[in-house]
Amino acid sequence: MVHTDATLMAEEIIEKYERYLNPGLSRLFRYMGLATVEWEARGSTVTDIKGDQYLDLLGGYGMFGAGHSHPKIVEAVKNQLDRMAMPTKILLNKPMADLAELLAEVTPGDLQYSFFGNSGTEAVEAALKLAKLATKKQGIISTQGAFHGKTLGALSATGRELFRNPFLPLLPGFKHVAYGDAQAVREAIDDDTAAVIVEPIQGEGGVIVPPPGYLRELREICDAFGVLLIADEVQTGMGRTGKLFAVEHEGVVPDILCLAKALGGGIMPIGAIVARPHLWQGMSESPFLHTSTFGGNPLACAAAIAAIKVTVEENLSSKAEAMGNKFLQSFHAAREKYPEVVAAVRGKGLLIGIEFADAGYAGYAIAELVNNKVLAAYTLNNPKVIRVEPPLVITEEEVASAISIWEKIFAQASEMKDDI
Numbered sequence: 001m002v003h004t005d006a007t008l009m010a011e012e013i014i015e016k017y018e019r020y021l022n023p024g025l026s027r028l029f030r031y032m033g034l035a036t037v038e039w040e041a042r043g044s045t046v047t048d049i050k051g052d053q054y055l056d057l058l059g060g061y062g063m064f065g066a067g068h069s070h071p072k073i074v075e076a077v078k079n080q081l082d083r084m085a086m087p088t089k090i091l092l093n094k095p096m097a098d099l100a101e102l103l104a105e106v107t108p109g110d111l112q113y114s115f116f117g118n119s120g121t122e123a124v125e126a127a128l129k130l131a132k133l134a135t136k137k138q139g140i141i142s143t144q145g146a147f148h149g150k151t152l153g154a155l156s157a158t159g160r161e162l163f164r165n166p167f168l169p170l171l172p173g174f175k176h177v178a179y180g181d182a183q184a185v186r187e188a189i190d191d192d193t194a195a196v197i198v199e200p201i202q203g204e205g206g207v208i209v210p211p212p213g214y215l216r217e218l219r220e221i222c223d224a225f226g227v228l229l230i231a232d233e234v235q236t237g238m239g240r241t242g243k244l245f246a247v248e249h250e251g252v253v254p255d256i257l258c259l260a261k262a263l264g265g266g267i268m269p270i271g272a273i274v275a276r277p278h279l280w281q282g283m284s285e286s287p288f289l290h291t292s293t294f295g296g297n298p299l300a301c302a303a304a305i306a307a308i309k310v311t312v313e314e315n316l317s318s319k320a321e322a323m324g325n326k327f328l329q330s331f332h333a334a335r336e337k338y339p340e341v342v343a344a345v346r347g348k349g350l351l352i353g354i355e356f357a358d359a360g361y362a363g364y365a366i367a368e369l370v371n372n373k374v375l376a377a378y379t380l381n382n383p384k385v386i387r388v389e390p391p392l393v394i395t396e397e398e399v400a401s402a403i404s405i406w407e408k409i410f411a412q413a414s415e416m417k418d419d420i
């Protein structure tokens with residue numbers, strides 16, 4: 001259903017943003033030409049309140065792995081909703097137990113025990129607390145440009161000053177070293193280091209792919225020094241990079257794995273950590289040490305179980321690899337043809353970043369994508385980089401259409417180089 005007075009309604013909604021949410025945000029929506037209202041969505045297509053259809057190349061920052069409104073995930077959640085939405089917390093919760101079992105099965109190595117929250121940043125909080133609890137040490141090594149979330153603990157690991165500076169001092173004991181440099185991690189380890197936290201590919205940092213062997217080296221260093229390795233797969237997990245979990249590209253088993261975003265199948269919010277059994281002693285001795293009222297609720301767990309099944313049964317990891325390669329091939333060709341516009345192209349599977357030579361080109365590209373009814377955004381820590389992170393269910397036709405729009409934009413941008 002599309003509203004006939006849609007333009008009016010969009011205007012009313014953006015005014016509410018201005019008055020009741022955040023005036024800066026409403027200005028940004030207007031500036032980006034996105035002052036319209038999302039109404040319904042299926043697969044990779046979002047329809048706004050006016051009936052205009054957009055191809056979603058943003059994928060909710062990685063949330064829509066299984067696409068929008070995947071029917072099997074919607075059905076699983078509806079079935080659960082009809083019986084019981086939220087847990088009593090005092091009786092046994094079957095979806096939570098089933099999800100924990102499934103995660104132990106599909107995650108690498110001996111990862112076994114799960115804790116559930118409601119977001120990526122909560123997964124990171126749980127991982128940091130578990131690392132401190134299990135090692136009885138305080139130090140955490142993170143990386144420059146990292147994005148691990150914005151609650152105070154996770155923000156201490158996040159590596160962008162814009163987000164950190166207004167809230168300093170953050171947690172003590174955090175060090176940030178260059179991403180992709182295993183030697184820098186080795187040098188930063190001291191007697192009080194509990195863990196190294198790392199994204200297998202830095203998403204918000206600008207889709208930075210580390211050199212091959214980086215994660216393996218980190219694993220070896222952590223083992224040599226008795227330090228835990230936390231893999232933050234909030235964005236790279238659930239098939240996004242061509243494997244169910246990105247650590248599998250290097251055969252690495254982290255001590256703690258953080259998941260969120262696509263874990264909820266684009267239907268429910270959920271965050272999780274999965275940890276190796278020997279780390280769980282403190283949690284087992286004191287099961288109320290770290291808790292969450294909504295964490296592990298039946299609706300979210302039903303969504304996550306269905307999302308994992310859909311990801312595996314529909315081979316979404318292989319699809320991500322195949323469709324990602326089509327995009328990458330075309331973007332690399334554009335980089336060769338228009339080196340004055342496209343500075344770099346990086347990525348794996350359907351986590352791709354196009355780095356422009358100037359933020360002005362990136363702004364132009366976003367505006368043109370919107371004009372062509374394509375949704376896209378910058379990476380949070382690097383505004384020169386536009387991400388291409390569509391639902392993994394994107395079809396070949398949709399990829400072909402997106403590529404032809406991008407080709408047009410690169411060519412136009414190159415013609416206007418004197419104006420940038």
Ligand SMILES: Cc1ncc(COP(=O)(O)O)c(C=O)c1O
Pocket residue numbers: 061119120121122124147148149150199203204232233234235236260261
């Ligand atoms: C790698 C990574 N970790 C953590 C987070 C935080 O997740 P959330 O926004 O759900 O708190 C993000 C969000 O972009 C992320 O990309």
